[in-house]
Structure formats: C-alpha cells, structure tokens
Amino acid sequence: MKKTGAEILWECVVREGVEVVFGYPGGANMPIYDAMLSYPIHHVLVRHEQGAAHMADGYARASGKVGMALATSGPGATNLITGIATAMMDSVPVVFVTGQVAAHLIGGDAFQEVDVTGITLPITKHNYLVTRADEIAEVVREAFYIARSGRPGPVLIDICKNAQVEQCEFEYPREVKLVGYQPVDHAPKESLEHAVKLMEKAQRPVILCGHGVLMSKAEEALMNFAIKTQTPVASTLLGIGAFPASHELSLGMMGMHGEVHTNLAIQNSDLILAFGMRFDDRVTGTLKTYAPHAKKIHVEIDPSEVHKNVAVDVPLVGNLKTVLMDLIPMVDEYDHDEWKKQIGDWKAEGDSRSIMNWDPDGKLHVPHLVSDIWKATGGNAVVTTDVGQHQMWTAQYYALDRPNRWLTSGGAGTMGFGLPSAIGAWFANKEEEVWAVAGDGGFQMTAAELTTAVQEGANVKVAIMNNSFLGMVRQWQEFFFEKRYSAVNMLSPDFVKLAEAHNVPARRVTKLEEVEEAIAWARSIKGPTVIEFVVEQEEAVYPMVPAGAALDQMLQRPLKA
Amino acid sequence: MNYTFIALVENKPGVLNRVASLFRRRNFNIESLAVGRTEKPDISRMTVVVDCPNGDYDAHKIESNLYKLVNVIDVQDVTHQPSVTRDLALIKVMVGPEKRAEVNSLAEIFRARIVDVAADSVIVEITGTEDKIEGMIELLRPLGIVEMVRTGQVSMTRGVNDGIRRMPGVNGNRFEDLSEMAEMAP
Numbered sequence: 001m002k003k004t005g006a007e008i009l010w011e012c013v014v015r016e017g018v019e020v021v022f023g024y025p026g027g028a029n030m031p032i033y034d035a036m037l038s039y040p041i042h043h044v045l046v047r048h049e050q051g052a053a054h055m056a057d058g059y060a061r062a063s064g065k066v067g068m069a070l071a072t073s074g075p076g077a078t079n080l081i082t083g084i085a086t087a088m089m090d091s092v093p094v095v096f097v098t099g100q101v102a103a104h105l106i107g108g109d110a111f112q113e114v115d116v117t118g119i120t121l122p123i124t125k126h127n128y129l130v131t132r133a134d135e136i137a138e139v140v141r142e143a144f145y146i147a148r149s150g151r152p153g154p155v156l157i158d159i160c161k162n163a164q165v166e167q168c169e170f171e172y173p174r175e176v177k178l179v180g181y182q183p184v185d186h187a188p189k190e191s192l193e194h195a196v197k198l199m200e201k202a203q204r205p206v207i208l209c210g211h212g213v214l215m216s217k218a219e220e221a222l223m224n225f226a227i228k229t230q231t232p233v234a235s236t237l238l239g240i241g242a243f244p245a246s247h248e249l250s251l252g253m254m255g256m257h258g259e260v261h262t263n264l265a266i267q268n269s270d271l272i273l274a275f276g277m278r279f280d281d282r283v284t285g286t287l288k289t290y291a292p293h294a295k296k297i298h299v300e301i302d303p304s305e306v307h308k309n310v311a312v313d314v315p316l317v318g319n320l321k322t323v324l325m326d327l328i329p330m331v332d333e334y335d336h337d338e339w340k341k342q343i344g345d346w347k348a349e350g351d352s353r354s355i356m357n358w359d360p361d362g363k364l365h366v367p368h369l370v371s372d373i374w375k376a377t378g379g380n381a382v383v384t385t386d387v388g389q390h391q392m393w394t395a396q397y398y399a400l401d402r403p404n405r406w407l408t409s410g411g412a413g414t415m416g417f418g419l420p421s422a423i424g425a426w427f428a429n430k431e432e433e434v435w436a437v438a439g440d441g442g443f444q445m446t447a448a449e450l451t452t453a454v455q456e457g458a459n460v461k462v463a464i465m466n467n468s469f470l471g472m473v474r475q476w477q478e479f480f481f482e483k484r485y486s487a488v489n490m491l492s493p494d495f496v497k498l499a500e501a502h503n504v505p506a507r508r509v510t511k512l513e514e515v516e517e518a519i520a521w522a523r524s525i526k527g528p529t530v531i532e533f534v535v536e537q538e539e540a541v542y543p544m545v546p547a548g549a550a551l552d553q554m555l556q557r558p559l560k561a
Numbered sequence: 562m563n564y565t566f567i568a569l570v571e572n573k574p575g576v577l578n579r580v581a582s583l584f585r586r587r588n589f590n591i592e593s594l595a596v597g598r599t600e601k602p603d604i605s606r607m608t609v610v611v612d613c614p615n616g617d618y619d620a621h622k623i624e625s626n627l628y629k630l631v632n633v634i635d636v637q638d639v640t641h642q643p644s645v646t647r648d649l650a651l652i653k654v655m656v657g658p659e660k661r662a663e664v665n666s667l668a669e670i671f672r673a674r675i676v677d678v679a680a681d682s683v684i685v686e687i688t689g690t691e692d693k694i695e696g697m698i699e700l701l702r703p704l705g706i707v708e709m710v711r712t713g714q715v716s717m718t719r720g721v722n723d724g725i726r727r728m729p730g731v732n733g734n735r736f737e738d739l740s741e742m743a744e745m746a747p
Contacts, residue, residue, distance in 0.1 A: 121579060178631060180570070182731070302625075303628060308622065
C-alpha cells in the first residue's frame, strides 16, 4: 500500500511501541505532525526543544524503553543539542526526529536550514539524513534498534520535507541487517575463567556498579552475584538504584562526593569488579594512585571503554546481564567477613561526621530536606535532579532500593535537566510519585516547562533548593579560589509568584517547622506543585575529593564545634 | 610511531566524514588517509596512518573507537605485518629543455615516470613507499618543485596474512584468548 513518508514514519514508530512523543512543530516537520493525528500517539508540546529532549530522556530512563522527541529544522533542531549530548554521555536510548528542508534545497542556506547531522555527529550513537520517502522504514527500524541495543544511546533522524510528503510503497522491514554493528553478548569462556581465578585469590573485593547494570536490566543478576560472593557493592552516580541502598552489602555512592568508607574500600581493595561503568574521572580521582593494590575485572559492552581510563587485568566485553549469568554458576561462595568488618569500621567513623547527626540549628539544610522528602515518600518516589550541590546531596540522602527511579545528568552535568526529565518520567508511569529536586540556578534554565506540566496534568513535585548561589561553583571558589566569589550570586525571581503565574500551586518554606507540612501539602495535590526551600547559603558538600587528588584524600565535613 | 590501519566501511554518504570526525573528536593525529572502492561495490576501504605516541595502547583505542561507528565493518592493524605499501605523488618541476635530461635520469633511478612535458615544466609521477618518494622529492627540490600532490598511503598485507584485530567479538571477529588484550594495557 502506498503511504507518505510521514505516515511511514508513524507506522514504524507505533510498531516500536512508542506511545508518547515530546516535541515542537515547525515549518519543516509539519507533514509529520499532520500524519501523527491518525496514529495512537500522545504528543507533548514543550516550551523549548531542550525540554523535549530531556523529557524523552527522562521517559527512557524511567521506563526502560526508547524515548522519542521531535523538532523542526534549524533552531528547532539546534535547541535539542544539549539534550542529545546529555543522553549520549549517559547512554540513554532516545530517537530524535528532526525536519529538514527539501533535499533539493540542501546546501543552499535555505530558510531554517542547518546541517543537523553534521552538528550531531559527535553526540549521537548514529544519525541519518533521509532524502527519500522509501528510505524511512528501514532507517526508523535501524534507529530504534541501534538506540536500544549494545551500549544504548541517542540516534537522530533528519528527514527532508520532500521525503515526508512523497509517497511510496510501504513494507515494514522484517529484520535489521547491519554488517558493521553487531553488539557482543557473551564474553569468551577463557576470560570468564580468568576472572574466576582472580576472585578465588581476592580477600578484599569490591563491585563497582554503574549505569550499565540498569541499562542491561541486570539488577537481579547483580544481587545474586553479590550475595553468592559476599562482595560489597559501591555505586556510581548513575548506578544508584541498581543495588538496594538498604542492603547490607551496599556501600552507597563512590567518587568525588562518595562516602568515605566507599572510597576507602576501593582504595584498599585487592580486586575491583567494574560492572557497566567507565571509570569516569569523577569516580577515580587521580588515576596515578587509583586502587593501587587491586586487580581489575571490567565487564563492559563497549570495547572502547576497556583500558580507556584504567588498565584492567581481565576485560569481559559483553552484555552485563549475560556475562553475570554466565559467571554466577562458575564462582564459589565466599564470606569476606573480615573485609566487611573493616569497611563497617570505616563507615562508623565517616558517619560520625554526617550532617544528619547535627542537632537542628534553625536553618534549612538540603541534606535534611532530602531526607524529609525521602521519609514522606517512603523512599519510593522517582527522583530527578539538576546539577550541582543539591544533586550530590540528593544522591547521598535519597536512598533508593529500586531501579530506574534516579534520574540525573551524570556525564554531561546538564543544568535544567530536573523539571523536564521529571515530566518525562511521569509519562513512563503516571501512578508513580515524581519529585524534581532542583537548584535555584538550574530550575531557571528550563522553568518554562512548568506550563507543559500544567497542560499535561503531569503530577510532578518540584523542590527548589534556593541558596541564592550557584552552589557548587561557589563551593569550588571557596575551597580552591580563596573564597573569591565570581559570578555566583544568583538573583532569582519570586519562585512562588513564578509558579503561580504558570497556574502551579506553590509555597515558600523558610522555617524548619514548615517543612513536613509543605511536603505533605505538595503530595496531597494532584498535578504539578512547587516548593521553594530557602536554605543555608554557604553549605558545602562533603566528603569531597578535590579534582586531581587521590580518591582517599577526601575533605571531610568539619566536626561541629 | 606511525601505525597503519585498514578499515572496511560501508560505501555510504558521509562515512568518510564520520571517520575523520571521530579522529578529531578523540584527539588522534591522522598522518594520511586514503579511501576508495573495493572489489565489492557496497564496501569502501580506508588506509589510515595515525601517529600513536603510546604505541599499542593508542592502536587499541583507535580500533575500538572505529568500531563504535555503525558503518565500520572491519579494522586491522597492519603496522607490523608484512605488507605492500604504496603512495603516489605527482610532482611538477620547473625545468626548461636544458635540464629535462637531468630530471629524466633521476626518474629512471627511482622508477618514476615523466607524464607531462610543457615548455618550462615537467610532471613526474612516482609510486612507492613513503621513504622512496621522500628521497626523490629531496633530489628534485633543488631543480624547483612548484606543485606536488600525493594520494596518501595505501596498504595490503602479503599472502594470506591478515593484520592484527584487537577487538574481541566485534562484528563477528572473535578473540579466543584475551590475554593479548590485557597485555596491551599501558
């Protein structure tokens, strides 16, 4: 049957299981928007294309499915860029479809023509420029396959306007055939045996669990592996939720703002089992002294991550879940009691400095607020953040036991991610409680999406941690630039009025005794709400490994006088 | 040290751009890159010479990153394999009739050819390894080189020997023993 290119796009997209699309129409994608009306697709009109990208990203992270965003050519497409790069750095499967000027106009600087495939080349897993309608079916099929398989990532399809309106015979491609793209599943047996040998010798092993655990849906396999071998599990920022925080083997977050005992465990370990993580500089500190006594086993689906930052003894290139399932029957049971006790002692020492042990001083501290939200929500909310101090505090104090409910921009560190990704996450499961924890800076970058939330009735709870500073930059200036504050004083609008102008119910909280009630109030309202917490201005995130320092050279919170 | 890679890629628009962009993005320094069709119409072949200051560690990085490109089918490192390596240069030398003989005799020594003769200039075509071409250029330079173009190096391994493939399992290349890969670590 003959169909237009735009119809073929939706035929294929619907077959991929897409139900919700985030986007913004414009001249070069109007045929796509017109055809969309005939398909069972819910479209979310955003206020800025960056919002669409983050929403699709948040949807993908929370649902485990491929997200999808639409934009028109030129500025529509370039507004997606930050969101595409964010998804790329964190390996999130999102398919972006942009309109492009008609094929015969390409290269002529036509109205709203931008070389989108050229611009997005380094920030997509793959991209396509489609100039004819008969290419669309195959390209869309490939794009979704590439986005979700192997190491997931964003794929962009730039479709010329003529290809959207031209008609051709539609036949859904039965299979994807890519000679140059065949992700590995199993790791070779010899390597697995080598890994098992290293585990036999290990006295002080640590598992480093990364985003790959969530991406390959290997949470259960990880649990079985950790329990059988009694190996403590430390998490990267993006691995949070892959292993239950309340489990006795959980060490919590590692790295720059990781917990003291976690980083000490890594530095003193004799075997590191890195599962679906990439030894980012934020988790290793200086590489010269990183885990100096440890043999290293690296399970990773992307071969280019092996030896990239840290040379490893046994690379296991393959799908993490498959590799773990292969490994579990091969490994022996261990107890590692002595090692666990040692880590427990370190933990007790670190906890003594925790801000959670402070008596209330009448001021609002973000860690306490995060903890209050955690208590109120039973630790079961989907939590998104922006980037900076509040992000680290939320990572530290919103202890998650379940996967796919911690949405944060790790690799790219994208401010403005919190609110739109929360809206996306809500679409993944509308029964879930979704909280966006934002800073005063980041919130203002994408605040316009409040109206999107209203229009969609998205039940997202925004908590703005307003310290009137760009907090993390201020902290660095305090620590490393002799407290010379440069461009970090942040004048914000009246967030309550701003929210109310968007028809979002809002409150400002300045006193401790108002906190609990305000959180309960937000939870009682169906639809978006905003709470502005006016918090202690010059708080610092501890512990902190200064950039370039060794992982065990942590600045710790001073003991309170 | 310069490493030579042979990459088989899908013959599709933009693939050269993807490869070049990848080298730039990952901060690898391309010495030369030659690309052309193969005996299969849907496959192109690239010979890429890259400066690898960290030796095999860099080579591993380059291969693994190339495989991240969906259109890259196969990558071999032929640096240390017995192989035939060629570069072609066209060199225009400003010589009048009185010095043509000199150029001609030089060309004979290098098995080069004079492919064009004009009133005040000749074009010399030379094929060979990089060293040989450099040698000829040095001798022609005093005569007055005004224009030169080179294709960049192309390579092919001798006999049935393949180059080294470092990526286990990628696109069907399966490494039985990964210890080699572990040894490559810096």
